[in-house]
Amino acid sequence: MEENCLKYRKVLKRYNSQMLLAAEKTFRASTVSNVTLKHIVCHAVSPVLFDYVYWMLCEARNKKIERLYFFARDGFILYKIALLIVKKLKLNVDCRYLYISRFASRIPLYHFSLETAFDFICEKKIFNSLRTVIQNITLDKNEFEYIRKLLNIEENRLDRELSLRELEELKNSFLKNEALKSYVYSLSEKAYESAVKYFAQEGLYENVSFAFADVGWRGTLQVSLNRLLSKRIPAFYFGLYTDEFLKESCNDLWTSYYFSSSKNFLRKLHFNNSLFECFCTAPDGMTSGYEFKNGKWIALFASEGNVNCKKWFLQEQLNLIEAWTENYLSLGIPDSPSVKMDEKLLCALMFRPEKNEAELYGSYLFSDETNEENLIQLAPEYTEKDFKAVLLRLLHKSLKRKCVKSFWRYGSIVRSKLDFLSKFVFRSYCYAASVWTYIKQK
Numbered sequence: 001m002e003e004n005c006l007k008y009r010k011v012l013k014r015y016n017s018q019m020l021l022a023a024e025k026t027f028r029a030s031t032v033s034n035v036t037l038k039h040i041v042c043h044a045v046s047p048v049l050f051d052y053v054y055w056m057l058c059e060a061r062n063k064k065i066e067r068l069y070f071f072a073r074d075g076f077i078l079y080k081i082a083l084l085i086v087k088k089l090k091l092n093v094d095c096r097y098l099y100i101s102r103f104a105s106r107i108p109l110y111h112f113s114l115e116t117a118f119d120f121i122c123e124k125k126i127f128n129s130l131r132t133v134i135q136n137i138t139l140d141k142n143e144f145e146y147i148r149k150l151l152n153i154e155e156n157r158l159d160r161e162l163s164l165r166e167l168e169e170l171k172n173s174f175l176k177n178e179a180l181k182s183y184v185y186s187l188s189e190k191a192y193e194s195a196v197k198y199f200a201q202e203g204l205y206e207n208v209s210f211a212f213a214d215v216g217w218r219g220t221l222q223v224s225l226n227r228l229l230s231k232r233i234p235a236f237y238f239g240l241y242t243d244e245f246l247k248e249s250c251n252d253l254w255t256s257y258y259f260s261s262s263k264n265f266l267r268k269l270h271f272n273n274s275l276f277e278c279f280c281t282a283p284d285g286m287t288s289g290y291e292f293k294n295g296k297w298i299a300l301f302a303s304e305g306n307v308n309c310k311k312w313f314l315q316e317q318l319n320l321i322e323a324w325t326e327n328y329l330s331l332g333i334p335d336s337p338s339v340k341m342d343e344k345l346l347c348a349l350m351f352r353p354e355k356n357e358a359e360l361y362g363s364y365l366f367s368d369e370t371n372e373e374n375l376i377q378l379a380p381e382y383t384e385k386d387f388k389a390v391l392l393r394l395l396h397k398s399l400k401r402k403c404v405k406s407f408w409r410y411g412s413i414v415r416s417k418l419d420f421l422s423k424f425v426f427r428s429y430c431y432a433a434s435v436w437t438y439i440k441q442k
Contacts, residue, residue, distance in 0.1 A: 007348045008043035015341035019047045022328035030323065032316045036356045041317055044345045045279045046324035051337035052257050053081040056213055056236045059255060060093050065234065067094040067203070067210035072101065072299075073306075074215045076282030077318055081325050082213075088329040098202060098212075099299035101287040103139070105224035108195040110188035112227070114181050117188070122171040124164060126368050126405055131158040133170065137184055139288050139302050150179055191289055195228060198290040198297040204229055215280055217241050217273050219254060239271065258339060267343055269434055270351040274378060274407035278364045283309050283318070307375065312364050351410055358414035366407050379411030380404050387422050390429050 012020035023042040032038050056078075060068055070079035075097070082095045110117035121136040134147050148158070162170070174180055199205065211234040212222060222235050232253055239259045259267045285301035292298075308314040328334065349357060362379030382404060389403040406412040409430045413423050 005039040005043055008039070008345060011341055011344045011348070012043060012047065015338050015344075016047070016335050018331045018335065019050075019328060021331060022324055023047070025327045026320060026324040030320060032313070032320060034313055034316070034360070036360045037313050037316060038320065040349065040357060040360070041320040042324055044349050045317075046321050046328075048342045048345055049077065049279065049321060050081060050085075050325060050328060050334070051339070051342050052238050053078050054085060054334055055257050055337040057082060057085055057091055057093055059236060060211060061091060063211075063234070065093070065209050065211045067096065067208055068213050068236075069096050069098040069202075069204075069210060071212060071214040071221065072097065072099045072287055073282035073284055074277050074280045075213055076284070077280050077321050078213060078215075080318075080322055084322070084325050084329060085334075089333070096202065098204075099198075099287045099290075100221065100225070102221050102224070103136075103302070104191075104195065104287045104289055104299075105221055105228065107137075107188055107289070108192035109224055109227055111185045111192065112188075114184065115175065117184060118171045118174045121174070122167050124167065126407075127374050128162040128164075128167055129159050130162070130170075132374070133162075133167075134158075138187060143187070147180070147183065150183065151177070192228075194290040194292075194297070197292070198299075199229065201297045211235055215239075215273070215276060216256065222254070238276065239268070239273070241268065257337075258342065265438065268438065269431070270343075270347045272350045272408050272410070274366060274368070275350055275361060275411070276346075278361055278366065278378060279317070281306060281308070281314070283315060307365055313360075350408075353411055353414050355414055358408075358411040362408065362411040362415050368407070376405060376407075379406050379408040379415060382406070382412045382416040382418065382426065384418070384422075386416075387418055387426055390426055393429075 009020060009023075012023060020043075023046070026046075027038050027042045030038055030042075056068070059065075068082065070076070070082065079095060079097045082093075085091065086093055086095055106117075106120050110120075122133055123136075125132065130153055134144055134151075137147060138144055148155075204210075212225070213236045214221065216237040216239040218241060219235070219237070222233070226233055234253045234255070237254060237256045240254065240256045240261045258264070259271065283306050285303035285305050287299045288302040289300045290297050291300055306314055353361075358379060362377060362381075364378045365375040366378040367375045386403045404412070410427065413426050413430070416423065416426075418426065
């Protein structure tokens with residue numbers, strides 16, 4: 001394990017020796033039992049996150065932005081880092097944490113355009129079923145049951161996986177269902193009223209120059225908020241992908257740190273946004289809406305908390321990042337952010353992970369669904385069956401077979417018990433597929 005961490009130490013020693021000192025100090029002082037976690041967080045994750053937040057705060061100051069709103073939940077640790085930097089360096093930037101999610105920002109918009117609403121409700125995900133579609137309308141059990149009966153859907157059909165063609169047919173049938181449209185409209189109106197009041201309470205309608213801060217990747221949450229607020233708000237992101245949705249949005253006000261929609265092709269190829277979210281996420285559950293309680297608007301959550309607090313090392317990771325930040329700031333004025341250094345650190349972890357690194361972060365429970373149902377491991381182990389599915393795909397497109405779902409393919413390959421040649425072929429295929437995907441998007 002010590003040897004595995006040398007790749008990060010070498011990078012820090014070359015680009016920022018002060019960060020290496022902070023890493024070693026944090027590592028030695030920590031009582032966290034998982035040594036792999038300590039190595040990765042102290043020598044790779046913390047330096048990258050600090051660089052991003054420090055860059056963001058400097059950009060905000062240069063653009064005379066008075067306030068930064070960090071989005072829940074991926075902005076949680078970014079917000080914590082920002083507070084420490086602002087306090088230590090006495091920066092005149094007001095940092096705030098905004099409880100929001102894709103779900104909580106989309107529902108209030110549905111009544112503005114039901115056609116757009118059903119595009120969101122029936123959007124493609126890694127797993128699609130009637131249950132996940134209905135849960136894009138509501139997470140309330142009683143409302144869910146009402147919609148199920150309204151659509152005359154038997155319970156045994158709820159979890160069958162839907163094809164893309166079936167999703168499109170479902171959307172068209174929804175648009176013809178007047179009772180469903182009326183119900184979605186009423187739910188959306190109610191959600192809009194509470195969301196607007198929460199935003200007002202948090203100062204989003206005040207005459208103050210502010211910007212949003214998040215990790216990325218397509219800007220859908222940003223666009224939803226802009227529509228809700230009837231404003232075009234600047235935003236800072238770690239990275240932005242090329243996307244038709246993005247091209248049509250207000251991306252002239254968005255600034256990215258690591259890669260953008262039209263630049264840094266290789267960085268995107270070696271990057272994994274799902275894994276990056278695992279570095280940043282909060283212990284809270286997903287924000288599902290808002291309610292007025294004890295004289296204040298508060299967030300409602302879809303669950304009691306992040307399941308990874310109990311089944312992974314989420315809280316330990318958060319504590320390590322904060323401790324590292326404090327140790328680094330205690331060494332004096334930080335060096336300017338180095339994107340080149342961050343690229344080498346992230347590539348070593350995301351694109352060329354070691355076995356113990358893939359085992360650790362690959363076991364993190366993850367979901368790409370708005371409501372975070374159907375949690376699976378970030379990088380489940382690939383089997384011989386999965387490898388054969390890839391070979392069939394290479395032989396002929398019509399022979400395509402299903403492969404285990406993985407949000408971090410390179411992690412899954414490393415975790416697998418396949419031989420060296422099989423891993424090489426699998427890895428080459430994944431890389432070629434990524435290249436082809438980006439070419440098609442251009």
